[in-house]
Amino acid sequence: MNLGMLRLLKPLAILLATSLCGSVYDFDLIKKGKEDNNTLLVVGGIQGDEPGGFLSASLLATHYKITKGSLWIVPNLNFYSIIQRSRGPYGDMNRKFAHIDQNDPEYANIQRIKHYIQADTVKLIVNLHDGSGFYRPYFEDKCRAPNRWGQCSIIDQQALPMQEYGDLETIANSVVEYVNKSLLRPKDRYHLHNTHTKEGNKEMEKTLTYYAINQGKAAFGNEASKSLPAHERVYYHLLALERYMQIMGIEYTREFDLSPLGIYNVINNDISVSFYKGSISLPLADIKKELHYFPITKNEQLEFQASNPLMKLLETKNGYVLHYGNRELVRLLTDKFVHTPTKEKVKIEVDRELHDITFGSLLEVKDYFMIKPSQGFRINVIGFQTHQKDECDIKIHKKNLPACFSIDTKGKIYRVEYYKDDAFAGMILVKFV
Numbered sequence: 347m348n349l350g351m352l353r354l355l356k357p358l359a360i361l362l363a364t365s366l367c368g369s370v371y372d373f374d375l376i377k378k379g380k381e382d383n384n385t386l387l388v389v390g391g392i393q394g395d396e397p398g399g400f401l402s403a404s405l406l407a408t409h410y411k412i413t414k415g416s417l418w419i420v421p422n423l424n425f426y427s428i429i430q431r432s433r434g435p436y437g438d439m440n441r442k443f444a445h446i447d448q449n450d451p452e453y454a455n456i457q458r459i460k461h462y463i464q465a466d467t468v469k470l471i472v473n474l475h476d477g478s479g480f481y482r483p484y485f486e487d488k489c490r491a492p493n494r495w496g497q498c499s500i501i502d503q504q505a506l507p508m509q510e511y512g513d514l515e516t517i518a519n520s521v522v523e524y525v526n527k528s529l530l531r532p533k534d535r536y537h538l539h540n541t542h543t544k545e546g547n548k549e550m551e552k553t554l555t556y557y558a559i560n561q562g563k564a565a566f567g568n569e570a571s572k573s574l575p576a577h578e579r580v581y582y583h584l585l586a587l588e589r590y591m592q593i594m595g596i597e598y599t600r601e602f603d604l605s606p607l608g609i610y611n612v613i614n615n616d617i618s619v620s621f622y623k624g625s626i627s628l629p630l631a632d633i634k635k636e637l638h639y640f641p642i643t644k645n646e647q648l649e650f651q652a653s654n655p656l657m658k659l660l661e662t663k664n665g666y667v668l669h670y671g672n673r674e675l676v677r678l679l680t681d682k683f684v685h686t687p688t689k690e691k692v693k694i695e696v697d698r699e700l701h702d703i704t705f706g707s708l709l710e711v712k713d714y715f716m717i718k719p720s721q722g723f724r725i726n727v728i729g730f731q732t733h734q735k736d737e738c739d740i741k742i743h744k745k746n747l748p749a750c751f752s753i754d755t756k757g758k759i760y761r762v763e764y765y766k767d768d769a770f771a772g773m774i775l776v777k778f779v
């Protein structure tokens with residue numbers, strides 16, 4: 347069989363189950379590589395309105411392979427604020443590390459991240475931010491000034507009295523130098539920014555990095571500029587993170603080209619979600635804003651697997667909405683169904699070749715597809731109309747399917763749904779290429 351024609355949606359890098367209750371969400375800790383005594387902890391999403399940071403951490407989790415060394419990633423520390431697209435619905439989380447009230451809704455999450463920071467194996471911590479304008483040591487103009495935060499590597503002090511990674515300034519300078527070799531434009535230049543926290547910087551005393559420093563951990567802030575589009579911020583964050591990994595002897599391979607376009611593509615096009623043990627899989631590139639009569643059942647614990655840790659499924663009045671970072675990706679307007687997902691294969695003819703297909707597959711079609719009768723299944727090609735009693739053994743071309751029934755904005759991908767005794771059994775997607 348031509349492999350290009352039929353493919354299961356990309357195997358899910360991380361399996362995440364959702365919990366639909368609670369107002370403050372748990373964050374994820376994703377461990378990569380082989381755990382050792384030289385672990386790098388990368389934190390993204392401490393403030394929900396800084397997508398450069400949390401998208402970078404999530405790409406590190408989904409699209410990097412760690413071939414040597416140990417990497418821990420928290421891509422969505424303040425997940426609730428990310429989904430709310432708010433800096434901090436319960437106040438600035440990055441000011442809660444010196445003191446936090448036990449009744450603070452974020453208390454448990456702060457305790458949990460502190461616990462990871464303290465872990466003996468964690469030796470270096472990078473907290474990712476998107477800051478305003480462009481940090482400069484001397485005033486150049488309103489956007490390029492010492493009170494700006496974008497495009498810099500932040501340390502609280504020059505050094506820490508410890509053997510490994512104690513020379514914070516040298517490490518940060520090495521990151522700055524490395525990023526500056528690959529600038530997209532001269533004004534994006536990185537600088538070292540020492541906040542001299544110990545000398546009375548009351549605000550910085552409350553931050554995650556200063557807390558980490560006081561636990562004897564080398565900790566750095568990495569800032570990209572909010573003046574840049576998100577995928578360019580990610581470009582700079584990833585350059586910096588790759589340098590930190592190099593400094594620590596952590597080896598990696600990356601599954602995309604480290605360029606603004608390569609990054610834009612993986613963020614927006616290499617994403618998917620599946621439901622009911624894979625019997626429904628949705629590619630999310632170009633997904634329409636709303637899918638109607640979607641066969642998932644409301645008011646039951648709905649498990650979903652997302653390709654990305656920044657996805658969250660929330661129940662609404664008439665279905666669910668899938669969030670991805672700061673964006674609302676798709677609304678699933680649901681129907682009441684009983685689900686009996688099955689592992690059976692069904693037969694579909696595609697461009698004169700007969701295939702055995704598992705549910706959850708995406709089938710690429712050039713000319714036509716033809717559903718073959720399957721024992722016991724009722725089959726519904728969404729959008730196809732016929733006077734026959736069922737939809738089997740009819741060649742279906744793209745022109746037979748109105749674009750309003752496609753799941754994507756380009757009018758290429760259509761749903762074929764299988765039912766057994768009115769219970770939903772599985773879905774296959776047909777993509778006209």
Ligand SMILES: [Zn+2]
Binds near residue numbers: 393396474475476477
């Ligand atoms: Zn920030």
